Amino acid sequence: MQKILRELIQEKNKTKGASQWNIAWRRFKKNKTALAGFFIIGIIIFMAAFDSLIAPYGPNTIPGFYSGETRAPPSSKYLFGTDYVGHDVFSQVVYGASSALFVGFAAALIVMLLATVVGVVAGFYGGIVDNILMRITEIFLVIPFLLILLVFLKVITALAPSGGGGLFMVTLMIGIFSWAANARIIRGEVLRVKEQEYIEAATALGATKTRIMIRHILPNVLHVIIVLTTLMIATAILVEAGISFLGFGDPNAITWGQQLQKASEAVKEAWWEGVFPGLFITLLVLGFTLLGNGLRDSLDPRLRE
Amino acid sequence: MEVQKIINKEILEVQNLVKHFPIYTRGIFLKKQVGLIHAVDDISFSIKRGETFGLVGESGCGKTTTARSILYLDQPTSGKINFEGKEIITIFSSKNKEEKQKLRRKIQYVFQNPYASLDPRMTVADIITEPLTIHTSLPKKELYQKLYELLELVGLEPYHAERYPHEFSGGQRQRICIARALAVEPKLLIADEPVASLDVSVRAQILNLLKDLQQKFNTTYLYISHDLSTVRHLCNRVAVMYMGRIVELAETQELFDSPLHPYTKALLSSIPIPDPLAKKSRIILPGEVPSPINPPIGCRFETRCIYKKDQNCIKYPPKLVHIGKGHFVACEKTKKP
Numbered sequence: 198m199q200k201i202l203r204e205l206i207q208e209k210n211k212t213k214g215a216s217q218w219n220i221a222w223r224r225f226k227k228n229k230t231a232l233a234g235f236f237i238i239g240i241i242i243f244m245a246a247f248d249s250l251i252a253p254y255g256p257n258t259i260p261g262f263y264s265g266e267t268r269a270p271p272s273s274k275y276l277f278g279t280d281y282v283g284h285d286v287f288s289q290v291v292y293g294a295s296s297a298l299f300v301g302f303a304a305a306l307i308v309m310l311l312a313t314v315v316g317v318v319a320g321f322y323g324g325i326v327d328n329i330l331m332r333i334t335e336i337f338l339v340i341p342f343l344l345i346l347l348v349f350l351k352v353i354t355a356l357a358p359s360g361g362g363g364l365f366m367v368t369l370m371i372g373i374f375s376w377a378a379n380a381r382i383i384r385g386e387v388l389r390v391k392e393q394e395y396i397e398a399a400t401a402l403g404a405t406k407t408r409i410m411i412r413h414i415l416p417n418v419l420h421v422i423i424v425l426t427t428l429m430i431a432t433a434i435l436v437e438a439g440i441s442f443l444g445f446g447d448p449n450a451i452t453w454g455q456q457l458q459k460a461s462e463a464v465k466e467a468w469w470e471g472v473f474p475g476l477f478i479t480l481l482v483l484g485f486t487l488l489g490n491g492l493r494d495s496l497d498p499r500l501r502e
Numbered sequence: 503m504e505v506q507k508i509i510n511k512e513i514l515e516v517q518n519l520v521k522h523f524p525i526y527t528r529g530i531f532l533k534k535q536v537g538l539i540h541a542v543d544d545i546s547f548s549i550k551r552g553e554t555f556g557l558v559g560e561s562g563c564g565k566t567t568t569a570r571s572i573l574y575l576d577q578p579t580s581g582k583i584n585f586e587g588k589e590i591i592t593i594f595s596s597k598n599k600e601e602k603q604k605l606r607r608k609i610q611y612v613f614q615n616p617y618a619s620l621d622p623r624m625t626v627a628d629i630i631t632e633p634l635t636i637h638t639s640l641p642k643k644e645l646y647q648k649l650y651e652l653l654e655l656v657g658l659e660p661y662h663a664e665r666y667p668h669e670f671s672g673g674q675r676q677r678i679c680i681a682r683a684l685a686v687e688p689k690l691l692i693a694d695e696p697v698a699s700l701d702v703s704v705r706a707q708i709l710n711l712l713k714d715l716q717q718k719f720n721t722t723y724l725y726i727s728h729d730l731s732t733v734r735h736l737c738n739r740v741a742v743m744y745m746g747r748i749v750e751l752a753e754t755q756e757l758f759d760s761p762l763h764p765y766t767k768a769l770l771s772s773i774p775i776p777d778p779l780a781k782k783s784r785i786i787l788p789g790e791v792p793s794p795i796n797p798p799i800g801c802r803f804e805t806r807c808i809y810k811k812d813q814n815c816i817k818y819p820p821k822l823v824h825i826g827k828g829h830f831v832a833c834e835k836t837k838k839p
Contacts, residue, residue, distance in 0.1 A: 202643070202646065202647055202650070216623075216625075216666055217622060217623055217666065217668075393618060394613055394615060394618035394619045395618065395619050395620055395621040395622075397575060397613075397619075398611070398613055398619045398620075398679075399621070399632070400575065401573050401575060401606070401610070401611040402606065402610070402632060402633045402636060402682070403602075403603050403606030403607060403633070403636050403637060404632070404636055405636075408636070412624075412632075413621055416621075416623040416624075417621070417622070417623055419623075
């Protein structure tokens with residue numbers, strides 16, 4: 198008997214079925230633009246991981262300063278030229294990748310945690326819980342996002358003169374102020390899934406509310422959460438670049454937004470100072486957007502061929 | 503036979519069950535109730551242990567609402583439901599989790615649509631063992647053992663365990679649903695049109711499976727259907743519903759041989775006979791089913807009845823009267839056999 202059972206379990210592991218995720222992956226592989234996005238993100242992650250090996254100069258060195266090569270045009274020595282103090286632009290762009298990725302991933306993580314909890318709880322429990330949570334969400338939706346962000350960053354910097362926590366604080370602020378829209382989308386999806394018959398079947402089996410939420414609702418809205426996360430990463434990167442460009446970012450971090458800001462003083466004389474960081478912001482945001490759109494197409498069960 | 507008689511006690515007793523759904527209009531600030539849908543209106547019946555009780559009637563007559571009320575998926579408006587001697591509506595509406603879980607374990611439900619009642623993100627193994635993980639704390643090994651027993655029982659292969667619902671046909675999915683319902687060995691299995699969405703060729707397989715499993719586990723079935731031939735095949739006793747009321751209740755053979763209520767007669771005459779030469783004598787009812795929002799005050803069937811009606815029919819709802827041999831009818835005209 199034991200032996201038969203063991204054989205059966207082995208047999209069972211051999212014949213894994215194609216889950217919805219497997220099907221989605223199969224469809225994703227066929228999507229060329231999504232793969233291109235994946236590729237771009239891969240390159241930039243590689244750049245961030247091995248930045249000190251790729252960059253020809255150190256993060257805070259000014260090789261052009263001593264030789265008088267400030268604002269030097271791109272050459273074989275300085276691939277993307279140098280800026281007004283003599284930083285190598287290429288090295289700066291390489292070091293900027295890790296801050297862009299950090300802001301993107303960390304802000305998206307905060308946003309999606311908040312949005313998922315609020316969206317799932319509001320959608321599942323409904324009634325008064327839903328009402329209260331959605332009114333709070335609406336408050337976050339109507340306040341002018343960028344403005345309040347800048348005010349908060351300014352206040353924090355004023356209260357803590359040493360930079361106020363730097364890049365992490367910027368990320369936290371982005372996270373706290375941009376979950377509302379995602380929470381609404383997730384709530385809508387939960388409302389749809391909640392009415393499915395298999396949820397009712399689980400209730401009739403005797404499953405508790407927590408079990409239904411975690412075992413049935415969450416896996417069935419996960420595809421939406423994944424897509425929103427990728428698109429949120431892109432948004433967060435863009436917002437951080439905007440904040441840095443306006444001079445509210447972390448002055449001690451190397452970010453593409455700050456490079457843009459410094460370059461804006463001399464667009465005519467030294468175009469390379471701004472074009473290259475700008476190009477990388479665009480590329481990374483494009484990468485995540487393409488990935489997000491590709492994931493949406495491949496994970497949406499309504500688009501099954 | 504003797505033993506059968508001793509244990510033939512009622513397992514489920516429904517008394518004066520009423521379920522009305524309120525209709526609201528969406529105002530700007532407040533919603534206003536503008537009417538009631540009389541889905542189930544004062545029905546009573548009881549199911550004996552080990553039998554298959556059929557509930558038949560046309561679409562919208564309240565069969566499914568009755569089943570959902572028994573499971574407390576819809577909260578009944580009023581009435582009593584006794585299960586194994588305990589009043590279950592009060593248990594379900596109370597906060598006693600332990601008692602509620604015990605009841606959930608004893609009463610299981612097979613849904614009408616096997617395409618919608620299985621979670622698409624779960625494997626068959628997870629689906630079938632879910633009731634076991636909820637109600638028992640079996641170790642993994644025993645869980646798998648039980649899983650393979652159940653798969654074999656409902657005629658599925660062991661290698662199906664790791665597959666997902668979308669990889670199965672309708673009949674196979676219904677087998678999965680049945681396996682899930684039987685996993686915790688329920689006392690009462692409510693099957694809500696389990697074969698309605700299946701191919702005719704698969705129907706017989708599923709029905710025979712249900713029959714075999716009943717013999718094996720001595721489970722009581724509440725079988726809901728609008729398909730009279732499957733009811734005849736499966737049920738010991740049948741109740742006919744019309745517009746939220748039971749109009750006739752009898753042993754299957756008795757009901758099919760000598761129906762008394764005019765609605766039952768019309769219903770039975772509509773069964774297709776698989777013989778092209780057979781003479782069909784269909785009773786075509788005049789008119790349409792009245793709206794359940796504003797049903798007739800007296801007999802619900804009064805507007806379509808082929809008998810001559812009198813004031814009693816129009817003014818007073820007829821009571822379900824016993825006329826002998828366990829045959830109940832709710833009709834003024836057939837009170838005396």
